[in-house]
Amino acid sequence: MKFLRRCSIASLAVAVMLSLAGAQQGASAETVLKVVMHSDLKIVDPIWTTAYIVRNHGYMVYDTLFATDAKGEIKPQMVGKYEISADKLTYTMTLRDGLLWHDGKPVTAEDCVASIKRWAQKDTMGQKMMSFVKDLVVVDGKTFKIVLKEQTGLVLPALGKPSSNVPFMMPKRVADTPASEQISDFTGSGPFVFKKDEWKPGDKTVYVKFAQYKPRPEPASGLAGGKVVKVDRVEWRAISDQQTAINALLAGEIDYIESPSHDLLPVLKKDANVKLADLNPLGNQYAFRYNALFKPFDNAKIRQAVMVAFNQKDFLEAVIGDPAYYKLCKALFPCGSPNASTKGMEAYLDSNFDKAKALIKEAGYDGTPIVLMHSTDLGVLTNLAPVAKNLMEKAGLKVDMQSMDWQTLVARRAKKDPPAQGGWSAFLTSWVSADILNPVSAGFINASCDTAMFGWPCDKELESLRDQYARETNPSKLKAIAEAVQVRETQYPTHVWLGQWYQPAAVRKNVDGMMVAPVTVFWGIEKKGS
């Protein structure tokens, strides 16, 4: 009895102390949204790196000339009006009124031209666009022209591209920083101001509402429309441990987890104070990348055989498991996007081992082992390589699967050494669908030999089709070119696409208004009560 009484007194004391502490915290009327993003922010120059967390940071602090809306259409964002000349060689763009940098100075056309130039040095699509550009001309404080050498349909899609590297606008003094160096001035004109003094990598990144930001009048849609901020402050908390982040969400210490791991979703579903939200309907796409430089994948027939031996379900089941979070999709470009098609895919991705064996025999496979890099530390990738190994072995290929952490894989995939001497033959990864919507932006389709992404495929026909896509100005003809790219990919595979998967976000029930977009953004979000 005495013991129970002591326990009650102790509990009461603890409760009183905690409520006092809570009352102190609650004294502030500021609305703070506490978020755990997929990674900690370490680099803050979204042009210098393609890392997604830095891109997300970019959307907080900077604005874009154009943006992709929820339907995948490109809409003006900082641009108020734009005109395309009759010969389609001059784009005249005028900034809308009231755009200000975070230091209170107005955004000018000169700033935008400098920003485009810096971005285009780094971004693949930007480089392609600039290959068509004759000049960038500042007309007046708010107007500039993009003058082309020849027609291209790339200008608006490049300036409104949703994912890395996004052409974020920066003041001229910042945009004049060489693209090979990181910026050190973080003045933007976006809806949030980056609090550099409160930024503690490994702990938290803080943004506050930019009170002078002038949203567009249209409702927000995707990454376009009015970016109306409804919270005073957003804090990205660096919690690297998934279980801890989930516990913190359940306890109400944080409001939002961008990428909770799939195996922990059942825990979240059971809690009445938490909801799951699928904010990126296009999701992500798994990919198996070949190294086309060395045996056996220097032979297109063996690459075809792998495509015949694979099936998407085995991969998606092994990693995601719950069919609610994956989709079988034989299209090269993500299902649900304008270029999605199944043309030419009838004979592929059905695990037809007899056909795969026949192709391998026809190719004269000499038993060279495939060095398959297996990353072990990223939950969404770990189980992919064992499935690939199993399916390739069933088709009669020899596989040497080597396990390593993701960063080791990232370093090794850049090496052009032969697989037996520290190089590689294949690895698996995942793309955010927004990055691979067309043949120009999809990095793995680039088959320009030495200048292509790791794997270095080399195919004139694919390159010619990509070029054709870049030059096409009639939107209705783009899909046919994309389909031709897909058909060519089945003859000269640069990679195998292994289906789409979706990453729900987990949020407290009192948080609403999250934008459905390919990037996690924080305008429109409301937080009611606690």
Added chain:
Amino acid sequence: MLGYIARRILATIPVVSVVAVFVFLLLRLTGGDPAAVIAGDSATTQQVAEIRVKLGLERPIGEQFVIWIGRVVRGDFGESFFFKKQVAELIRDRLEPTAALAVCTLFLAVAVAVPLGVVAAAKRGTWIDRAVMGFAVLGFSVPVFVIGYLLIYLFAIQFAWLPVQGYQRLADGFWGFLQRLILPSVTLAVIYVALIARITRTSVLEVLETDHVRTARAKGLGEGAVLLRHVLRNAAVPIVTVIGLGVALLIGGVVVTESVYGIPGLGRLTVDAVLARDYPTVQAVILLFSLVYVLINLLVDLTYTFLDPRIRY
């Protein structure tokens, strides 16, 4: 004594130098490329190569080492590849949470483990002794992260008494500071308590059988006085030794505990830096840890002279 301290401090130079060479080479020989990590997944080979040049990673390893060690001698640990901040500044920022966690854990562990060990020895063969030893075995066997998650589940999720994660600086309020340290300290202290309690028990048992204890009892001294005045002081040398050696255990445990509780300390910094191959940061943190370890051992050696006047340097 002063001469001894000076000699020991000088002896840290070769130890830390060996650690410096070892860490530098180990990092370069391990797979991974910071430039590729910085460049991001969609970067081209050319972009990665440009960043490598920018970071000075294209230079021969020998040249990189000479540049780095030259800076370290001048007290400059360089700039982090990722954070674009001076490594010294990063370490300064992260020192408080780790130091607070370590001190709290040490205090808690000693305060609990020594009495437990003494009681277990005094009640040798009874259920109390078996319970303490059973706890010690359990403390050794259960991984730190399991203890951490269990405590979070009980005290943060079920009872909602304490926060799940995070750290509050002492300057921002004592209660918040303490509130966030309780669970991590208890988590980290478990293994330490197990270690110290076990050694205390063994050491006390040894002293209990000596002649001077029998004499003390024969004089009519109470058991408490015997234990405190005559036994514990004589049993202290091995206990202090194990506390010192256990600092290595503490450093390892801090890394895991800080991850489980989302504490932005040196442990987390080390893990993040290793995963990202942030060479300057990893090198500086390991050097710091080795220096701390060497100095704590010196402190332990010096403590012996206070505990046992027969020990002279």
